Amino acid sequence: MATLLDIARAAGVSKMTVSNALRGKSNVSEATRARIIQTAQRLNYQTNLAARALSSGRNGILEFIIQDLDSPFYSKLAKEVSRAAEANGMQMLIRQSLYSAESEKSALSSTNSLFCDGLILATPQLSGAEARTLAQSRPLILIDDCSPDPQLATVNTPNYEGAYQAIAHLLSVGVRRPLLLGGTFIDDIDAIAADSDSASAARPLRTVCELRVAGAAQALRDHGFELEPAQCLPVDWTYELTRTVIREMAERAHGDFLFDGIFGMSDVAALGAIRGLEDAGLQVPDDVKIIGFDGVTYGDIATPSLSTIDIDMTAMANMIVSRLMEQLNRTDTADSGADYDSAPRNGDHSGDGGNIGGTVGVGGSGNNGVHGGNVHNNAASATRTAAANSTDSAPTVDVAPFTLRARESTLGRATRIH
Amino acid sequence: MATLLDIARAAGVSKMTVSNALRGKSNVSEATRARIIQTAQRLNYQTNLAARALSSGRNGILEFIIQDLDSPFYSKLAKEVSRAAEANGMQMLIRQSLYSAESEKSALSSTNSLFCDGLILATPQLSGAEARTLAQSRPLILIDDCSPDPQLATVNTPNYEGAYQAIAHLLSVGVRRPLLLGGTFIDDIDAIAADSDSASAARPLRTVCELRVAGAAQALRDHGFELEPAQCLPVDWTYELTRTVIREMAERAHGDFLFDGIFGMSDVAALGAIRGLEDAGLQVPDDVKIIGFDGVTYGDIATPSLSTIDIDMTAMANMIVSRLMEQLNRTDTADSGADYDSAPRNGDHSGDGGNIGGTVGVGGSGNNGVHGGNVHNNAASATRTAAANSTDSAPTVDVAPFTLRARESTLGRATRIH
Incomplete structure (x- = not known):
């Protein structure tokens, strides 16, 4: 099968040029690159790639x-x-x-x-x-x-940490009774709301939603509030469904919506909630303040622009x-039989994972870096x-x-x- | 190298079961599937896949x-x-x-x-x-x-056809002077606006934008209007840039915006335009009516919901x-040396590609299926x-x-x- 050297000889260039051309480097002219690729294909170099995978077990x-x-x-x-x-x-x-x-x-x-x-x-x-x-x-x-x-x-x-900050910030702008919206977290709301640490001991938190509810509950507790089960609304976090559920809830309340803030546990849920409130004649942020979770591009384009827990993707x-x-x-x-690093990595968050608590932007309150416990x-x-x-x-x-x-x-x- | 039969024998199942398990079929129990995968890996079946690519030149x-x-x-x-x-x-x-x-x-x-x-x-x-x-x-x-x-x-x-329908519909709801917004189409606006057919003859239309402008120009002409170069605003169709450009244009007009409609040549451009108009104190659709192009999910979530040329993706x-x-x-x-179908396929749009003119939904005017010419x-x-x-x-x-x-x-x- 053809090697880089075979291609180089057939195309009348150096082996390095062949390598550069096939790896798409910019220091090869288009004419040369085209000639090299044609030569590689004529010599069935593609098949040779399969051979390389065969010998190395790798294909990149x-x-x-x-x-x-x-x-x-x-x-x-x-x-x-x-x-x-x-x-x-x-x-x-x-x-x-x-x-x-x-x-x-x-x-x-x-x-x-x-x-x-x-x-x-x-x-x-x-x-x-x-x-x-x-x-x-x-x-x-x-x-x-x-x-x-x-x-x-x-x-x-940052399920726990982000939810903690979201609720803490809602409280900091005057919200007293936030609704937690989205996902499924039905089983243990009482336990989670009562005490996330002991709940964790009794039945370890297993889902994204449970962790987000636990973080929210802890933030409420740290600010002197308790999370009541009625403040948790599990609903599949799609835009249309969230919009419908919130509109109906607001209409049933006859203008006296029971919540002055919503933590949409995804941005899509939060965007649906905004629209559902508008459908029912309520205003964001005057009647209900809202924050989402994810930091997706939709939130920037939406009207109004969405506040959110912006994950550093x-x-x-x-x-x-x-x-x-x-x-x-x-x-x-x-x-290859050599030694490898088998040191335990538990709790090693000093590198990429170091910024556990996140940073707080415009108007954020403190409480960084806490509650990564679970x-x-x-x-x-x-x-x-x-x-x-x-x-x-x-x-x-x-x-x-x-x-x-x-x-x-x-x-x-x-x-x-x- | 291991074959399916080798894996079947080693795992104590039929060759068909191995095949089903590796292809992820649901008629294999999880326990059996796990055993088969482990066996396949122990026998280095992965390498065998590279060998198959080597012999067939295909990897799917x-x-x-x-x-x-x-x-x-x-x-x-x-x-x-x-x-x-x-x-x-x-x-x-x-x-x-x-x-x-x-x-x-x-x-x-x-x-x-x-x-x-x-x-x-x-x-x-x-x-x-x-x-x-x-x-x-x-x-x-x-x-x-x-x-x-x-x-x-x-x-x-559907660059030409979609643009034609977008403009025809703007005219049908009372727009008299639409702005064409987005992309780069600077070179030949005069020629395209004057007559897209002769422009096409002089210098063939080459870009998405040129085709969209040509379709729009033809729709205007068919309804007794002419596209003036001032109605074409080339601007990189990103949300933020479009928003800024439209806001500044509207503010310069001091409340007397020169256009009563906008064809955003992408949905993102149209969404930016809506926001830019709002920034300048103008109302959609009362002051300016808007339609986009693409049919992306953003347009459904946006407030207001975007009208658009919804490509059947x-x-x-x-x-x-x-x-x-x-x-x-x-x-x-x-x-393999056998005969193959070499019949020319030019103009064969009777299959998937058959619906050239598209269909028109709520409130759409006619003119389907026209102007696919270019x-x-x-x-x-x-x-x-x-x-x-x-x-x-x-x-x-x-x-x-x-x-x-x-x-x-x-x-x-x-x-x-x-």
């Missing part, structure tokens, strides 16, 4: 399984993860599951997934345990797997890809299990940093700072 | 190069193309170029692109000719390449993938060139169907029907 492709390419959260995350992968010399095979557990199982066990060097799995319908079984022995990162005993490296959105993507590259490199090192306890109690082939390093749980983006259009002016 | 992966995963147009298109690819048993390697010609060159000439079975290239910074050179001999579909002499199979958005994605699969199948057939002339005059390895079939130009989505919130009530 990472697979990223997301729910929906046209969801504002996933499209922003996919953009940043794709950028981070390319910066590490890898390419992304992005596959969407369209919210189907069956599709995720298929993706994880399909032959082409076996062909990829590593996998990233975003908020799956499957549990971490199921994903682990299906993807066993392959480098894998889970996103927002909040199971208390993760056996795989995980990168989470760039940092989150860098965490995801760097953790996956660590696993790949450990696998390589282990395969997530980190999870990491600390994790069973030490192989995260990649033949290695024995502990899984990591990283939490993405965030900024509180406060806008007068949805929060009004600060009336009281705690 | 298509590459889709788009500008930006977090743009509402591309994220919706990527979702649908991904779905269509999966329906054809293929997987998408989605790569974003972030609006960089250099990145597109790199993507087209990189080794992993050579590794893919086929390529889809969306509205590139590169010309069709450059893309052709870089991707030579590989199955490739261009999206929105409007060059008048395409040598590659192309799927276009599902149909467009089906066109794209089916055209690519045709090329792949021709390549296969050619490789695009089809392009197809008809195309040089017949190899579209895939060793085949001799003419390239195709398909145009995605669309619906005019008219909403009172941005268009008001119809005051006059033409």
